[in-house]
Amino acid sequence: xxxxxxxxxxxxxxxxxxxxxxxxxxxxxxxxxxxxxxxxxxxxxxxxxxxxxxxxxxxxxxxxxxxxxxxxxxxxxxxxxxxxxxxxxxxxxxxxxxxxxxxxxxxxxxxxxxxxxxxxxxxxxxxxxxxxxxxxxxxxxxxxxxxxxxxxxxxxxxxxxxxxxxxxxxxxxxxxxxxxxxxxxxxxxxxxxxxxxxxxx
Numbered sequence: 001x002x003x004x005x006x007x008x009x010x011x012x013x014x015x016x017x018x019x020x021x022x023x024x025x026x027x028x029x030x031x032x033x034x035x036x037x038x039x040x041x042x043x044x045x046x047x048x049x050x051x052x053x054x055x056x057x058x059x060x061x062x063x064x065x066x067x068x069x070x071x072x073x074x075x076x077x078x079x080x081x082x083x084x085x086x087x088x089x090x091x092x093x094x095x096x097x098x099x100x101x102x103x104x105x106x107x108x109x110x111x112x113x114x115x116x117x118x119x120x121x122x123x124x125x126x127x128x129x130x131x132x133x134x135x136x137x138x139x140x141x142x143x144x145x146x147x148x149x150x151x152x153x154x155x156x157x158x159x160x161x162x163x164x165x166x167x168x169x170x171x172x173x174x175x176x177x178x179x180x181x182x183x184x185x186x187x188x189x190x191x192x193x194x195x196x197x198x199x200x201x
Contacts, residue, residue, distance in 0.1 A: 001115045003173035007096055008142040009069030012059050013133035019073060020080030021107060025089040035114070038085060039092030060093075064136035070143065072126065072133045073100045077118075078107025087114040097143050099150065101126050112166045113175050117145060125150075125158045132156075145170060 029041045047058050054061045060068065071090070077100040078086060087110045090098065097117045111118040121129070132139055132152040139153035145167060151157045169175070194201070 001173045001175040004117050004145055004170040006144045008140050010067055010137050011070035011072050011133035011141045012065040012068035013130050014059055014073045017074035018076045018079055021083045021086040022080055024086040030085050035088045036092055038089035042089040042093045070097045070141055071095050072129045075101045077103050079104040082106040084110050087111050087116050091116055119160045121158055121160055
């Protein structure tokens with residue numbers, strides 16, 4: 001998993017509340033178990049009409065936000081079903097940080113396992129960040145995970161909380177497999193001892 005340390009990038013404003021996982025990646029795209037390729041269908045029903053044409057007023061279809069790496073969203077982001085395809089699609093599109101006042105628990109935890117930093121901030125802070133994001137491509141936010149801060153293009157900074165273990169995993173680029181591989185020497189020792197003690201297994 002790619003490490004997350006400091007990110008400076010374009011932030012896209014999406015003030016909708018209760019954006020659920022079916023809005024993030026509709027059910028017809030859940031047939032794959034690959035983490036790549038889903039970005040093309042991120043927010044599919046909001047980005048495209050029934051003929052597959054872009055809906056011009058949707059934020060990620062606007063030139064200023066096509067390369068957004070940060071999403072500033074409304075309350076209760078990622079609610080609905082527990083599909084892990086939702087963070088897969090977000091990451092594949094290129095978004096590495098989502099900021100909201102609150103997240104659904106399962107989506108929140110899935111983000112960390114897929115290299116995305118979800119940041120929960122008070123409503124007042126999110127409103128400031130939303131306005132900054134509305135400035136377009138020339139306004140770039142900076143997210144510093146080590147210092148746990150989000151800084152606007154004008155230099156206003158907000159601190160956020162994050163679980164120490166989840167922070168460690170993102171900083172080191174460790175998903176569940178990576179965490180297991182950190183213990184590989186202990187696993188090898190155990191297996192060697194087990195083979196000697198129970199050679200018939």
